[in-house]
Amino acid sequence: xxxxxxxxxxxxxxxxxxxxxxxxxxxxxxxxxxxxxxxxxxxxxxxxxxxxxxxxxxxxxxxxxxxxxxxxxxxxxxxxxxxxxxxxxxxxxxxxxxxxxxxxxxxxxxxxxxxxxxxxxxxxxxxxxxxxxxxxxxxxxxxxxxxxxxxxxxxxxxxxxxxxxxxxxxxxxxxxxxxxxxxxxxxxxxxxxxxxxxxxxxxxxxxxxxxxxxxxxxxxxxxxxxxxxxxxxxxxxxxxxxxxxxxxxxxxxxxxxx
Numbered sequence: 001x002x003x004x005x006x007x008x009x010x011x012x013x014x015x016x017x018x019x020x021x022x023x024x025x026x027x028x029x030x031x032x033x034x035x036x037x038x039x040x041x042x043x044x045x046x047x048x049x050x051x052x053x054x055x056x057x058x059x060x061x062x063x064x065x066x067x068x069x070x071x072x073x074x075x076x077x078x079x080x081x082x083x084x085x086x087x088x089x090x091x092x093x094x095x096x097x098x099x100x101x102x103x104x105x106x107x108x109x110x111x112x113x114x115x116x117x118x119x120x121x122x123x124x125x126x127x128x129x130x131x132x133x134x135x136x137x138x139x140x141x142x143x144x145x146x147x148x149x150x151x152x153x154x155x156x157x158x159x160x161x162x163x164x165x166x167x168x169x170x171x172x173x174x175x176x177x178x179x180x181x182x183x184x185x186x187x188x189x190x191x192x193x194x195x196x197x198x199x200x201x202x203x204x205x206x207x208x209x210x211x212x213x214x215x216x217x218x219x220x221x222x223x224x225x226x227x228x229x230x231x232x233x234x235x236x237x238x239x240x241x242x243x244x245x246x247x248x249x250x251x252x253x254x255x256x257x258x
Contacts (some may be wrong), residue, residue: 003078003079003080003081003109003110004031004077004078004079004080004081004082004083004084004110005078005083005084005110005111005112005113006074006077006078006084006085006086006105006110006111006112007026007030007083007084007085007086007112007113007114007115008086008088008092008098008101008102008112008113008114008115009023009026009027009085009086009087009088009092009115009117010023010088010090010091010092010115010116010117010118010119011023011035011036011038011039011040011043011087011088011089011090011117012040012043012089012090012117012118012123012202013040013089013090013118013119013120013123013124013201013202013203014038014039014040014043014089014200014201014202014203015040015042015123015202015203016040016042016043016045016046018118018123018202019043019046019117020115020116020117022115023115023117024046026085026115027043027046027047027085027087028046028048029048029083030047030048030051030083030084030085031050031051031052031082031083031084032051032052032054032077032082032083032084032085033047033051033052033053033054033084033085033087034054034056034070034073034074034077034084034085034086034087035047035053035054035055035056035087036055036056036057036087036088036089037055037056037057037064038089038090038228039087039088039089040202040203043087052077052082054073056070067097067100070101071100071101071104072104074086074101074104074105075104075105075108075110078105078108078110079108079110086101088117089117090117090118090119090120091116091117091118091119092114092115092116092117093114093116094119094143094171095143095145095147095171095172098114119143120169120171120198120201120228120230121141121143121167121169121171121230121232123201123202124169124196124198124201124208124230124232125167125232125236127198127201127202127206127208128196128198128208128210128237128239129239130236130237130239131236132167132169132234132236133167133236134235134236137165137235137236138165138166138167138234138235138236139165139166140164140165140166140167141166141167141169142161142164142166142167142168142169143169143171144156144161144168144169144170144171145170145171145172145173146170146172146173146176146179146180147172156183158183158184158186158187159187159188160187161184161187161189162184162187162188162189163187163188166234167232167233167234167235167236167237168184168231168232168233168234169230169231169232170230170231170232170233171230172228172229173229173230173231174223174225174227174228174229177197177216177221177222177223177229177231178216178217178218178219180216180231181195181213181214181216181217182217184213184233185213185214185217189213189233190213191212191213191214192212192213192214193212193213193233193234193235194210194211194212194213194233194234194235194236194237194238195210195211195212195213195215195216195221195231195232195233195237196208196209196210196211196231196232196237197209197210197211197216197221197223197229197230197231197232198229198230198231198232199223199225199227199228199229200225200227200228201228201230205227207225207227209221209223210237213233216231
C-alpha cells in the first residue's frame, strides 16, 4: 500500500528570513502541515492554500493538543498518502518531543526525514551581538529546560552546571527566572556573572534585557510578558549590553535597562 512521508521541519525562532531554503521548499510542497503555536506568522503564510493546516499548540502555559493525538493524526495523514510537514519552532530536535513522534511513525512503517532549524539560543546570541563560546574562556554551550513531565521531575545538578566553563541557555524560562538564578548562585556561580533575558527572539517585539545573576535572583530584573523567554547565563554575555546599545538603530531591537 502506498503511503505518505513526514518531513520534520525546523521553523527557527520566528523570523521567516531565518528559515533554510530547504525548509521553505518543504513547506511550499506540503499537503498537510502540523504546526506549533510558536511558529512565526510570516512562516505560516508560506503554507499553500490547498494544504490542510493543523495547529497543535505546544506553547508553555497554554492549551495544546495531547501528544498522543498529535502522533495519531500524523500517522493518519501519512497513511492517507499525504505529503506531511511537522513544523516545529526552533530546531525539531531541541525540546520538541521529536522522539515520540518519530517512534509513532516507525511503529507504522512510515518514513520521515528531519530538516534542522536555527534554535533560539543561537538566534538570541546573534541578536545580542555576542558569541556563545570564547576561546580560553567559555568552552561549550549547554541547552537546558527546567520544565518537568508527569513521569519525572526535572532537577538539574546546579553545582555541576556552576562548575563548567559554559554558556547556559534555559528554554521556557519565563515562570522560573528568579528560581533558576537563585539555584545557580547556590550551586556556586558568582553573583556578578552576566545574564541575558531574551523575549520573542527574532520577532518584531523582540526584547533583550542584560543584567547580573544576583539582580535576577533578587527580583531586580523581571518581565511582565506572555512572550516566549530564553535565559542565558555566561561570561560572553558581558558584551551584550554594549553590543545592544550600538545596535539601537535596528527596528527589531528593544533594550531594557536593568
